[in-house]
Amino acid sequence: MIRPRRSAKPRGASGARQRLTDRFAGYLHHHRQSCSDSLIRLAASPIQSLMTVMVIAIALALPAALHTLVNNLGMLAGDIDIEARMSLFLRQDAGDDDVRLLLESLESRSDLTEVTFIDSDQALADFRRSSGLDDLLVLLDGNPLPATILVRPNRELGNQPDSLEKLAGELAEHPLVDDISADTTWLRKLQAAVAMGREFAMILGAALALGVLLIIGNTIRLAIENRRDEITVVKLVGGTDSYVRRPFLYTGFWFGFSGALAAWLLVWLGIALLADSALQLAALYESRFQLQGPGLDTFLVLVSAGSILGLGGAWLAVRQHANAIEPE
Amino acid sequence: MIRFENVSKRYPGGQEALSQLSFHLAPGEFAFLTGHSGAGKSTLLKLIMLMERPTSGQLLINGKNLNRLHSSQVPYYRRRVGVVFQSHQLLFDRTVYDNVALPLQIMGHPQADIGRRVRAALDKVGLLGREQQNPINLSTGEQQRVGIARAVVHKPRILLADEPTGNLDPALSAEVMALFREFSEVGVTVLIATHDIALIEPLGCRRLHLHHGRMSETGP
Missing domain, CATH: 3.40.50.300 (P-loop containing nucleotide triphosphate hydrolases)
Structure with a gap:
């Protein structure tokens, strides 16, 4: 009953005398309510919400996509054995026994995983097949191609241009070896590009994160403006600042969270569109490399970054605007 | 006091x-x-x-x-403190019930308790049975009474x-x-x-x- 009981001590300040468990239940209830209400409000104006979510998604997808591509490039750099493979061109006058000894000593090394001998006839046949210069080759007196030993350094070594160069220098000193081809500059360039790409993704990420923060802040500012009357009434009947803040913080969270999910989908979509041409490109390099989509770690980083930025943007807006609304 | x-x-x-x-x-x-x-x-x-x-x-x-x-x-x-305004300050985006329940929700009352108290307050101002209406559809006098119900629902x-x-x-x-x-x-x-x-x-x-x-x- 609304009618307060007749008593010397009228029961009034029931807010102060509620049981703690009740108040906690009420607090949880308001969290649940704010959480679902804010989602319902977003769904109530789907086009507007979708546009905001897409703006956030694109801003988050750009650094995420760059990060994914750079990761792929990094994997490619690790995957490339064409460059890590070295060709030891032997002297024309190398005797068969000496060559066999050299092969044995190379095979016994732990830093080489694969040693292949290609004699000069085989080399000529390969060249004829791949170059299509049959007519010209007929004009030659003999076989100008040297016998070659292909060696593949182990994986650890394969990614380190410095060690590769050291190894090449060592192998080149052998008296049978006329020349050695171990071009590591390409690998160096690729690795430098990957490192720069990573840094660029970070910087881009930081700049766009700031953008997302401002987008969400501004969206929440408008939401606060639209609900000014409600905030006034809530404050008049004893709503605390955190009570007023709560629904807007949830709104910001939902924007950031759904923006991150959409960003993840965008990156997947982009990678899927690129996958075919990447396969063709890789085939040209005799690599079975396949583009990898954003992994679980990217997903987790994206979603937590989105949610935190959503909350943060909303927090900034609420601090500045909702706290300033006072009943008049 | x-x-x-x-x-x-x-x-x-x-x-x-x-x-x-x-x-x-x-x-x-x-x-x-x-x-x-x-x-x-x-x-x-x-x-x-x-x-x-x-x-x-x-x-x-x-x-x-x-x-x-x-x-x-x-x-x-x-x-x-309960307060009643000339410009009743009701929220038109929610029902009469939710308007009156607002102070109790803010104070974190249990849902069942809120229902009981809101109906009691509306009964007191003669608006029981109107709780699911939007206050915009009520007459000025009725709106004023909703405002009164909201001001007293938490027994100030x-x-x-x-x-x-x-x-x-x-x-x-x-x-x-x-x-x-x-x-x-x-x-x-x-x-x-x-x-x-x-x-x-x-x-x-x-x-x-x-x-x-x-x-x-x-x-x-």
């Missing part, structure tokens, strides 16, 4: 809205605050609601000095009303006044700002009269 001690309120710009007010309202007392518009009635109510702070003087509610109340404590203080110890009958016809006004009277009879301290002298004259209640920010008093 409400004690003013030499309270003055001066707005920036030098205009003194209230000067040197001193009065006391006991628990369960029922009083009117009269005066022309601009006499300072609203300012006085705002001081009690802590929407404004006095420039000088002491304002004690239930023995507590409001000057010493930190701003973070203001929401908890306001939960002990103090009930303030600023021109609660401003938009109502005499019959409805008398009804609303009778309602306020009932609350005071069960121990709620009621202070009603109004300029409708004709309405309150026959009630013979205590009257605090403001004139250019100064108070004179006529009593029963």
